[in-house]
Amino acid sequence: MNAPRKLKVATTSLAGCFGCHMSFLDIDERLLDLLEFIEFDRTPLTDIKHCGPCDIGIIEGGVCNAENVCVLREFRANCKILIALGACAVNGGLPAQRNHLDLRDILAAVYVTEEGLVPGTQIPNDPELPLPLNQVHPIHEVVNIDYFLPGCPPSGDAIWKFLTDLLTGHTPRLGHGLIRYD
Amino acid sequence: MSESSSFILDDQEIPFMPGQSVMQAALAAGVFIPHLCYHPEFRPHGSCKLCTVKINGRPATSCTTPAAAGMEVESNTPEILDKRRTLLQMLLVEGNHFCPSCEKSGFCMLQALGYELGVVAPRFSLLYPARPVDASHPDVLLDFNRCILCELCIRASTEVDGKFVFALSGRGIKKHLVVNAESGKLADTNFSLADKAAQVCPVGVILPKRKGFAVPIGQRRFDAAPISAHVDEFKPVAPGERP
Ligand code: SF4
Ligand code: SF4
Numbered sequence: 248m249n250a251p252r253k254l255k256v257a258t259t260s261l262a263g264c265f266g267c268h269m270s271f272l273d274i275d276e277r278l279l280d281l282l283e284f285i286e287f288d289r290t291p292l293t294d295i296k297h298c299g300p301c302d303i304g305i306i307e308g309g310v311c312n313a314e315n316v317c318v319l320r321e322f323r324a325n326c327k328i329l330i331a332l333g334a335c336a337v338n339g340g341l342p343a344q345r346n347h348l349d350l351r352d353i354l355a356a357v358y359v360t361e362e363g364l365v366p367g368t369q370i371p372n373d374p375e376l377p378l379p380l381n382q383v384h385p386i387h388e389v390v391n392i393d394y395f396l397p398g399c400p401p402s403g404d405a406i407w408k409f410l411t412d413l414l415t416g417h418t419p420r421l422g423h424g425l426i427r428y429d
Numbered sequence: 430m431s432e433s434s435s436f437i438l439d440d441q442e443i444p445f446m447p448g449q450s451v452m453q454a455a456l457a458a459g460v461f462i463p464h465l466c467y468h469p470e471f472r473p474h475g476s477c478k479l480c481t482v483k484i485n486g487r488p489a490t491s492c493t494t495p496a497a498a499g500m501e502v503e504s505n506t507p508e509i510l511d512k513r514r515t516l517l518q519m520l521l522v523e524g525n526h527f528c529p530s531c532e533k534s535g536f537c538m539l540q541a542l543g544y545e546l547g548v549v550a551p552r553f554s555l556l557y558p559a560r561p562v563d564a565s566h567p568d569v570l571l572d573f574n575r576c577i578l579c580e581l582c583i584r585a586s587t588e589v590d591g592k593f594v595f596a597l598s599g600r601g602i603k604k605h606l607v608v609n610a611e612s613g614k615l616a617d618t619n620f621s622l623a624d625k626a627a628q629v630c631p632v633g634v635i636l637p638k639r640k641g642f643a644v645p646i647g648q649r650r651f652d653a654a655p656i657s658a659h660v661d662e663f664k665p666v667a668p669g670e671r672p
């Protein structure tokens with residue numbers, strides 16, 4: 248019998264801490280079960296640099312700079328289903344705690360007025376560096392998002408429940424103990 | 430008036446005593462209706478609208494509507510649950526609710542109701558208002574970022590403590606909680622940790638200092654069971670026990 252085609256899955260971390268990816272790996276040996284049904288495209292696990300056509304895209308982190316916007320748009324253009332994974336993707340999370348401060352003031356505090364800096368330290372402006380945005384945004388403010396999985400990070404069990412619901416054709420339902428904002 | 434008065438709530442017969450609201454009768458009968466500004470020890474306020482039900486087909490807040498015999502009340506319907514989710518989403522995007530660093534996490538009614546009703550997405554754009562905290566008081570921190578304007582602290586300070594420490598100021602989206610002192614600082618009031626107003630905030634605004642994160646995750650108020658299973662904690666108190 249022909250095995251059904253494996254679903255292509257891409258993942259990325261934007262303005263996140265990779266904690267959600269670590270939590271994804273926390274599904275432990277169930278990852279092997281998962282690999283019966285999916286194969287990875289662009290993800291930090293494969294080191295593929297650009298996302299091809301995919302069934303599912305998983306985004307960790309919000310959008311804090313111009314490069315995040317480009318990557319997020321690449322995912323939206325290529326993925327049939329896009330998932331916001333974790334607090335930062337869902338509502339900006341920790342990086343968005345800078346949103347009530349002026350970006351110039353923040354950079355100055357770190358690179359100019361901070362005590363103990365090497366004399367002559369300046370705010371970095373190498374053209375290679377992506378420009379920071381004035382505020383950090385959750386990803387649904389930039390592209391359309393199909394599913395949200397909150398948590399900081401969502402537990403491995405929550406990610407497993409979510410993905411197995413989705414892969415078996417159900418609307419993901421987390422239920423008490425798995426739905427968490429912290 | 431007969432003791433056998435009752436109304437129908439989602440196909441269940443709910444008995445009530447004269448003077449009880451729909452919310453009080455439901456809670457007394459062990460049926461949970463989501464709420465934020467209702468508190469068993471205080472007069473209803475009717476501001477959060479989370480407790481909205483349909484009574485004989487018309488929307489009404491169950492915390493302010495007196496129970497009446499023969500009413501037909503809908504609460505747990507897809508339409509009403511969806512409206513409640515929208516209200517929670519609006520409350521969450523209007524403030525700064527970063528639960529991972531909130532000391533109230535696991536004890537917070539806003540969060541617990543989000544879990545109960547399955548709110549996973551913000552849906553709206555986040556406002557990220559700038560609301561500086563007030564750490565002036567030796568025993569209590571005020572983090573205005575999480576205030577949902579339920580006025581419970583105002584009601585407690587006025588009606589129980591007799592101190593008038595808190596008030597609301599401004600209108601519309603600019604409405605916010607203020608401290609009743611010339612400096613605006615809590616340290617310049619006679620507020621104390623022992624005040625009723627220090628105990629009633631349903632979210633993480635009025636926080637005792639040096640107590641944060643004392644209870645480990647897993648043992649917090651709403652960790653083991655969803656808020657609807659805590660219905661006994663919200664049962665109306667006898668009139669004599671009211672402040
Ligand atoms: S008040 Fe409640 S919802 Fe807001 S950050 Fe704290 S725990 Fe989360
Ligand atoms: S501080 Fe708490 S109790 Fe007071 S109005 Fe705000 S949310 Fe309600």
Ligand code: FES
Nearest residue numbers: 464475477478492
């Ligand atoms: S609990 Fe009834 S309006 Fe808030």
